Amino acid sequence: MRNAAQGPVAWRSELWGSPLRVLATVLLLALLAWGGFHAIEWGVLHAVFRPDAEACRAVQHGACWGVVAEKWRPMLFGRFPYEEQWRPAIAVAVLSAVTVLSAWPRSWRWWLAPLWLAALLLFVLLMRGGVAGLAPVPTSRWGGLPLTIGLAVVGLALAFPLALLLALGRRSGWPVVRTLSASYIELVRGVPLISVLFMASFLLPLLWPAGWQPDVLVRVLAGLTLFVAAYLAEIIRGGLQAVPRGQTEAAMALGFGRWPVQRDIVLPQALRLVVPALTNSVVGTLKDTSLVTVVGLFELTGALGLALGGDPTWRPFYLEGYLFIAAVYWLLCFGLSRYSVWLERRLGEGAR
């Protein structure tokens, strides 16, 4: 089944070692060549790269990447005012820079929290405007990649403290706290995200006095946070359970109280254990933000509909548009999941 040997030498015997292997190799190579040829013919050789709709319509069996060249700004920034789109671009760059910085385990220090707070503040200021001479932009015009990343980052950041409380609550010695936490977690994990988003967008307004409606972005963010918290809580609980009981007992014996044990002994070890799993749920949340397009926010997926749906000239080339945003999502998610693998190995080295 498994071959420990790797590298070109092992590959040669894997590929050509026996008549059966030769047959399999030839068949697979033929399949790859056929698929690769068609993909390159469609995507490169016959493709139109200029933003020229006439040329796109004239070409047969070729991709029209011109749609990306023409529409990349509404695809990436939604309905954000065209002249002001440098703002979401900088906002995304700031969040990305802070994310990359915090990906490095050596920067896991106390100053990371205020740094994130400052970055999020800057993000909101740049997007909203209304200060320092920036024209105000209502949240209804936010869209595209900044909204996708902003929803994921802010949703996760708000969900994390809630998840921590839920995870600790589910392991609490108090039966009422335990039952409440467990019921919340299981209830939310049992229903689809879309129903939680529906609830946030239809029911939250009923809790506010008539005449003053909470912003749709705030509502959706609340729904996303409540949803993500239940999943994060289960991951954190897994980490808490993996910390040996002896650690708690040793700390108690040293005179630690109930909370200091959790804060100084159990949580630091538990969180370190679950960082890779948390990274995977960041990927999940990033993909889940695409659902907010169903309740009327135009993040990356919704912005594509806005950019192409209302434009009969470019509407026939939706497929290329989908491939473009799929590539954006893929780069983000694949990067994060590779990071998670790298981190797991690195943290594992430290433990051994």
Next chain:
Amino acid sequence: MSSQASRRGAWLAWVVQALLVLAVVAGAAWVVNHALEVLRARGVRSGFDFLAEPAGFSISEGWLDFDASQPFWRAFLAGLVNTVRASVPAAIFSVVLGTLIGIGRLAPHVLLRGICTAYVELLRNVPLLVQLLMLAFAIANLLPDPTEPVRLLPGVWLSKGGLSVPWPASGEGGGWWPTHLEWPERGDFGVSGGAALSPEYVTIVAGLSFYSAAFVAEIVRAGILSVPQGQVLAGQALGLAPVQQLRIVILPQALRVIVPSLTNQLLSLVKNSSLAVAVGYPELVSVANTTIGSNGRAFECIAIIMAVYLLLSLLISFGMNRYNARVALRGWR
């Protein structure tokens, strides 16, 4: 800690917990009450009485016939049936395809490994919604018209109008029991006979299957890797062929690791089937969405969705736990 202090601690704990229960109940009561008040102030009726009224919209497909004059509860039932009708085939396809790909990722052949790895990394890092929308667009625009379908396999026709496959049917005047396989046939106006699957149905089943297969593949791979190498070597030493090693030695042990994760994956597949609302397949969430649009009973409709999904989740967990008890190691907890 003295016993007196611990008794005082226990007493305090109960007081705090009682207060917590009170706070939760009072909060919930306030929320419901306030929401009802707001609804009354806006002149919106509330309650589940609408379920008996005629729906006023029709559902184009499914095992349950449904037209506009039938009541809402039947619409929700038809939606639930459609959810099951999409989820069950998708679950079967994704488990089969995912198992093959998961095994393929460990195959002693570098090309096969590469192709299977590429599949997993490509599919699981793009949102399901984007894949579904892409698939829906491709089916509606890139496939040939229904009058000129492509033949995928003998008896399987694909076009903009959907997919036609052979299906069991009962003969002339026959009863409920199918007597023969009815083959779709190509006529001048498209394909007739067999089972005609709508493009929306094909989109949701294919999209869910391909997407979930990537996750199932990872679960299967992790399960197989969890079997100690010594077991495989022992199997080889006994002279078992690779397929026998897989069937007799590896899979029974790997299943113990696979089944709990697979349960979670199937649960998320059923929940993901709610994305069908975005591609126009009339399952439960889609029916609820239409209902909210027509009579504004948002609270009731969302309550129904949540209750039904919770029930489905419980049923799947129960079934998979029974199966897990069969494959789990005896006396091992």
